[in-house]
Each structure stands twice: as structure tokens, then as C-alpha cells.
Amino acid sequence: MSPRLRGRRLLAALVAVAVVGLAGLYGSPATAAPAGPPPRPAPPAAPDPSLQAHALQSADGPLDNPLKGFARFYSPGANQNTGYPHSLTWGYFGLSEVMTNPGNCGSYDWSIVDNMLNETASNGNQAAIRFYMVYPGGTGTHPANAIPSCFDGHVGYRSDTYWNVTEPDYDSPYLVAALKNFIAAFGARYDGDPRLGFVHLGLIGLWGEWHTWPYDTDTSDGRPNYMPTDANGAQIISAYDSAFAKTKLEIRYPDAAGAAATSRDIGYHDDSFCYREGSPLAGVTLPQSLGGASYAQLQRNLDTGTENKWVTDSMGGEVRPEIQSTAFDNWPGGSGAVDNMKACIELEHTTWKINEQSAGYSPTNANVGAAVRLMGYNLTVNNAYYKDAASGSTTVGVQISNTGVAPFYYPWTVTLGLKNSSGAVVRTWDTSWDLRTVQPLSIRAFPDWNVGSDPTYRNFGYPQYFQTPVSLASVAQGNYQWVLRVKNPLETISVNAKKFRFANAAQNADGWLNLGAVSVGASTGGKVSYEAEAAGNTLAGGAVVAACTACSGGSKVGYIGNNSGTLAINGVDGASGGAKTITIYYASAVARTAVVNGQSVSFPATADWNTVGSVTITRTLNPGTANAITFSNPTGWAPDIDCITVE
Numbered sequence: 309m310s311p312r313l314r315g316r317r318l319l320a321a322l323v324a325v326a327v328v329g330l331a332g333l334y335g336s337p338a339t340a341a342p343a344g345p346p347p348r349p350a351p352p353a354a355p356d357p358s359l360q361a362h363a364l365q366s367a368d369g370p371l372d373n374p375l376k377g378f379a380r381f382y383s384p385g386a387n388q389n390t391g392y393p394h395s396l397t398w399g400y401f402g403l404s405e406v407m408t409n410p411g412n413c414g415s416y417d418w419s420i421v422d423n424m425l426n427e428t429a430s431n432g433n434q435a436a437i438r439f440y441m442v443y444p445g446g447t448g449t450h451p452a453n454a455i456p457s458c459f460d461g462h463v464g465y466r467s468d469t470y471w472n473v474t475e476p477d478y479d480s481p482y483l484v485a486a487l488k489n490f491i492a493a494f495g496a497r498y499d500g501d502p503r504l505g506f507v508h509l510g511l512i513g514l515w516g517e518w519h520t521w522p523y524d525t526d527t528s529d530g531r532p533n534y535m536p537t538d539a540n541g542a543q544i545i546s547a548y549d550s551a552f553a554k555t556k557l558e559i560r561y562p563d564a565a566g567a568a569a570t571s572r573d574i575g576y577h578d579d580s581f582c583y584r585e586g587s588p589l590a591g592v593t594l595p596q597s598l599g600g601a602s603y604a605q606l607q608r609n610l611d612t613g614t615e616n617k618w619v620t621d622s623m624g625g626e627v628r629p630e631i632q633s634t635a636f637d638n639w640p641g642g643s644g645a646v647d648n649m650k651a652c653i654e655l656e657h658t659t660w661k662i663n664e665q666s667a668g669y670s671p672t673n674a675n676v677g678a679a680v681r682l683m684g685y686n687l688t689v690n691n692a693y694y695k696d697a698a699s700g701s702t703t704v705g706v707q708i709s710n711t712g713v714a715p716f717y718y719p720w721t722v723t724l725g726l727k728n729s730s731g732a733v734v735r736t737w738d739t740s741w742d743l744r745t746v747q748p749l750s751i752r753a754f755p756d757w758n759v760g761s762d763p764t765y766r767n768f769g770y771p772q773y774f775q776t777p778v779s780l781a782s783v784a785q786g787n788y789q790w791v792l793r794v795k796n797p798l799e800t801i802s803v804n805a806k807k808f809r810f811a812n813a814a815q816n817a818d819g820w821l822n823l824g825a826v827s828v829g830a831s832t833g834g835k836v837s838y839e840a841e842a843a844g845n846t847l848a849g850g851a852v853v854a855a856c857t858a859c860s861g862g863s864k865v866g867y868i869g870n871n872s873g874t875l876a877i878n879g880v881d882g883a884s885g886g887a888k889t890i891t892i893y894y895a896s897a898v899a900r901t902a903v904v905n906g907q908s909v910s911f912p913a914t915a916d917w918n919t920v921g922s923v924t925i926t927r928t929l930n931p932g933t934a935n936a937i938t939f940s941n942p943t944g945w946a947p948d949i950d951c952i953t954v955e
């Protein structure tokens with residue numbers, strides 16, 4: 309049994325003996341009206357009608373998809389991939405293990421963190437971590453007292469005789485300044501690190517959980533309050549928000565520091581997930597309207613109007629250790645100390661949970677599998693859109709649905725590829741598609757919203773449509789498969805990185821999803837279209853892709869000319885070579901000129917910057933696909949370019 313598990317069970321036992329609920333852990337929640345049903349996102353663009361639809365078969369999503377599901381505790385040197393499939397590893401660090409210089413609180417030794425992150429990455433996993441200063445009993449490998457010795461003589465210390473620990477004065481200006489400096493250095497070193505999935509704010513209170521029970525805001529028991537003031541707690545929250553712009557942050561309580569995280573890019577971390585306690589039993593995750601306690605996690609969300617924070621920020625935490633071994637035995641409901649697990653996941657929009665005892669679960673346990681697939685994102689490509697035969701420049705689209713309870717929270721790169729008959733990927737194109745926009749198709753309503761009896765589900769997200777133009781320059785004639793993958797940034801560090809995979813039957817273990825067959829051929833003299841914004845083109849000197857609803861691919865390239873901006877449409881097929889008719893589609897609210905392959909061309913004004921006109925020219929091209937149509941203007945601005953056709 310891990311020291312952490314022993315500590316949590318000890319806490320539960322002591323609380324039960326004292327007949328004291330968790331309400332005292334952080335005072336009474338601030339009261340505000342529930343936010344109510346979140347506004348539905350805007351619907352996506354419709355699939356391009358010129359493309360052929362290819363339906364894909366759905367399948368169960370993988371159990372160890374990155375950044376979701378269960379996390380196991382870090383144990384140095386141990387194989388992290390035993391037990392139930394997972395992709396996250398949870399680790400604690402005492403602040404004194406990094407702030408090691410007794411004479412300088414601004415000196416940091418990050419080696420213990422890097423060792424954990426490197427070992428976790430070598431196992432193919434991402435880490436979720438927390439720093440603490442007070443840990444009753446310690447972890448066995450990390451100290452119970454992790455207050456940096458550089459605080460000595462500068463920060464007051466208080467005795468906690470209940471847990472037999474020492475608490476620092478969290479309101480000490482010296483401590484607050486030192487923590488803010490540490491957080492800034494922490495973020496400067498690790499924000500956006502591909503080894504790191506989630507950071508719990510930590511630092512404050514027992515286990516870094518932002519409570520000091522029983523030395524808390526409830527002083528009726530005769531014990532003083534050891535928690536920082538809301539103002540000082542808010543400084544720590546603000547420091548984390550400033551230091552981490554990429555890596556997702558989580559804090560224990562929605563109402564911590566006067567709900568200071570409410571307007572910040574910070575999610576929540578429910579450390580007693582789906583547990584029921586007391587007499588009569590009351591849930592500590594579900595709200596009062598579903599039998600929860602007044603201090604339950606989701607009741608605190610409702611009381612602070614933050615029950616929809618999941619739309620942009622992750623929801624982590626820990627399955628309460630006392631119920632981990634039996635938490636899913638009665639899925640989708642619960643029994644005894646296990647609350648309604650499906651309701652907990654759906655209403656909290658859980659993405660991940662620490663669950664050390666998942667090591668004992670069978671990988672074929674259908675109850676656990678259903679819960680894990682519901683957690684976080686579960687993305688399926690419903691349809692791929694493309695032309696069965698293509699040459700020159702073409703367009704590929706996909707429609708993606710999310711049947712999980714939360715979005716994918718990171719802007720990982722989505723890549724298209726062509727796989728040949730031997731199974732080798734011969735060309736790839738990175739897209740600008742943002743998976744964070746693929747929200748859950750439906751969400752469960754809180755009874756407190758008064759929109760229907762429980763359970764009531766409301767439509768929320770849509771099957772999200774993405775498309776991108778691609779240049780088939782240098783692709784040999786033949787038959788291929790369009791394939792799609794999402795790049796886990798950890799792959800740049802570890803060959804064992806867990807692959808992001810879709811819930812599709814055609815999903816391959818190597819990360820590539822088969823979209824369908826395509827025949828690539830050279831032009832035979834017919835008209836071929838090339839999008840200006842295609843991934844294989846060259847933009848330089850300030851030229852950029854911009855949205856254009858009237859343009860053929862939904863985009864155009866602007867800021868060409870003015871001495872430096874240039875566009876080269878590459879891979880243009882000249883067939884057998886010679887003079888070719890080139891039609892240039894453009895938008896320009898004013899008359900402009902451009903140098904096209906060395907010759908000046910005039911472009912009359914169109915009605916506005918979103919109205920497309922065309923000009924036809926003749927240029928000599930070489931045989932084959934090694935041609936480029938270039939646009940520049942050394943003396944002024946050129947028009948915005950939508951696409952060209954060549955015949």
C-alpha cells in the first residue's frame with residue numbers, strides 16, 4: 309500500500325471518529341447562482357459539396373489514449389506500464405527537494421523533477437505533478453516536512469498537533485515572494501514541456517491540497533486558522549496562471565482563495581472523487597440535488613458558478629482510495645461508499661483520475677472500459693471527404709465527433725499523409741486543424757438548472773468539419789491511402805510515446821488512421837486547380853493565409869508584395885510542357901498589380917476583400933510537376949490570391 313493511500317485512509321478514519329465532514333477543509337463556499345447550461349458552440353462549416361464522402365466505421369477507443377483515463381503513482385525504476393492500461397504517471401515533489409540552497413531561496417535544483425519526467429517519458433507516458441511543503445508522514449521517498457530551509461529565520465512556523473506536522477505562515481510576505489519566484493522559474497523551465505501533461509497548483513496546505521483541516525477557517529473548535537488570506541492565496545494562483553500559458557493547470561477547490569481561479573485558465577482537481585461519507589451517506593463529488601454534501605466538489609462549482617469550466621480547462625483528481633478497488637463494480641451507478649460513478653464523470657466532465665488500485669483491474673473489465681472511454685475525449689472520424697482521383701492540388705476534409713465528456717485540451721498537430729501499397733507513408737501535410745474545438749456531442753444537465761428530470765442530456769457540440777488543400781507535387785502516379793494522425797509531442801523525445809488514436813475500426817497502432825483509397829495521376833491536359841493556401845506552397849516575407857468565405861477553399865493568401873511578401877504555388881503540373889492558360893482567382897477591393905512568373909499583371913478591383921474575381925494569363929511551363937507560379941510586387945501591394953487553374 310502506498311504511503312499516500314495510507315495517509316488518505318488515515319484522514320478518512322480520523323474524520324469519521326471526530327464526526328467532522330470535509331466542510332471544514334476550506335471553509336464554506338462562496339455563494340453565487342449556478343451558471344446554467346453553457347451556450348452551444350457555433351456550428352461548423354458544411355463539408356465541401358465538390359468532395360466525395362467516405363464513411364468510416366467507429367470502434368471502441370483505446371484505453372491508454374494520451375492525457376486521459378487513469379494515472380498511477382511514480383515509483384523510480386519501476387515499469388510504469390503494468391496493470392490497467394494508462395498513459396499518465398502521477399508524482400509528488402517536496403518544495404525543499406528543489407529549493408535546496410539554505411542560504412538562497414532563488415536557487416533551484418530541478419534534477420529530481422527531470423529524473424521523474426525523463427523516466428516517465430521513456431515509458432511512453434506523460435506526467436502530472438504537484439509540489440507540497442507539508443505531507444503528514446511523508447511518502448516514503450519524499451519528506452514529510454518539505455519547507456525549504458531558506459525560510460528559516462524569515463517565515464514563522466506553526467505547530468499542527470493533529471497531524472504532528474509544522475505549517476509555515478502562508479501569509480508571510482517572505483514566503484509569498486519566494487513562492488511566486490519559484491512558480492515563475494517552474495513555468496519558465498517546464499511550461500509546454502511535452503513530458504508534462506498537468507500541473508496541480510499545490511504548495512498550500514496539507515499534501516498541497518489547499519486545506520489545513522482542522523486548522524482552518526472554522527475556528528469554533530478552538531484551533532486557529534492556518535490558511536492564507538484570500539488575497540495571498542490569489543497571488544499564488546495568479547503567479548501560476550502567469551507562469552503557465554501552455555501546460556494545463558488544476559487547483560483543488562473552485563472556491564479556493566475566494567474563487568480566485570474562476571476567471572483564469574485553471575481547471576479543478578477533485579481528490580475525493582465519487583466517494584460517499586457520513587451518516588446518512590452523502591456524496592463528496594455530486595451536488596446536493598443528487599444526494600451530495602453541502603461541501604461536495606460539484607456543489608462548490610454550482611455555488612461559484614463554475615460548473616462549466618470544463619469547456620476550456622481540465623478536470624483531474626483522484627478516485628478516493630477507499631473505493632478504488634470497487635469503484636466500477638456497480639457501473640453505471642454505485643453502491644455504499646461508491647456514488648453514482650457515471651453521474652460523477654458526466655457532471656464533473658472528468659478527464660483523468662489518479663487510481664493506484666487500477667493496477668488490479670482486468671483490461672477486459674467492461675465496466676472500467678466504459679468509464680475510461682467516457683472520461684475526457686473520445687474522438688471518432690465519421691467521414692472523410694476527398695476526390696477518389698486527384699492530381700495537382702486537391703482538398704481533403706474530415707468530420708470528427710466527440711462522444712466523451714470533455715474536449716481534448718491541447719493544440720497537437722493533425723497531419724494528413726499518403727500511404728502507398730506497401731504501407732509506407734510517402735508524403736505528409738501538417739494542417740491547422742484544432743482538435744480543441746471538437747466539443748462533446750451531448751452533456752448531462754444538473755438538476756439545479758431546472759431543464760428536466762435527471763438524467764437529462766442536452767445537445768452541445770457538433771460533428772466538427774475540417775478541410776485543407778494539399779499539393780500533390782512530387783507524388784508519383786499510383787494508388788494510395790489517405791491517412792490521418794495526431795502527433796503526440798512526446799514522440800520527439802521518446803520512441804515509446806503513447807500514440808493518439810481515434811475510436812475507429814481503421815485506426816492503426818502506429819497512430820495513422822486509414823481514411824480511404826485515392827488514385828493520384830498526372831494531368832492529361834484538363835483543367836487542374838491549385839489553392840494558394842495549400843500546405844506545399846511557399847509563403848515568405850510576410851505573406852499569410854487568411855479566411856475568405858467566398859474563396860474556393862475557404863482561405864486566401866494576403867499581404868503579397870510591398871517589396872517583401874511573396875507566394876509560390878508549387879507542384880503545378882505542366883503535362884507535356886509548353887504554353888498553358890492560367891486563370892488567377894483573387895480578391896482586392898482596389899485595383900492592384902502583381903508580378904506573376906516575371907511578368908506584370910493588372911488586377912481590376914472586386915467589390916470588396918471577400919469577393920472573388922479572375923484574370924487569365926498565358927505562361928510557358930516545363931513538362932511534369934516541378935513548376936511553380938510565383939506572385940510578388942516590389943513596388944506596391946498585390947491582390948489577395950484565392951487559387952489558380954491551369955489548362
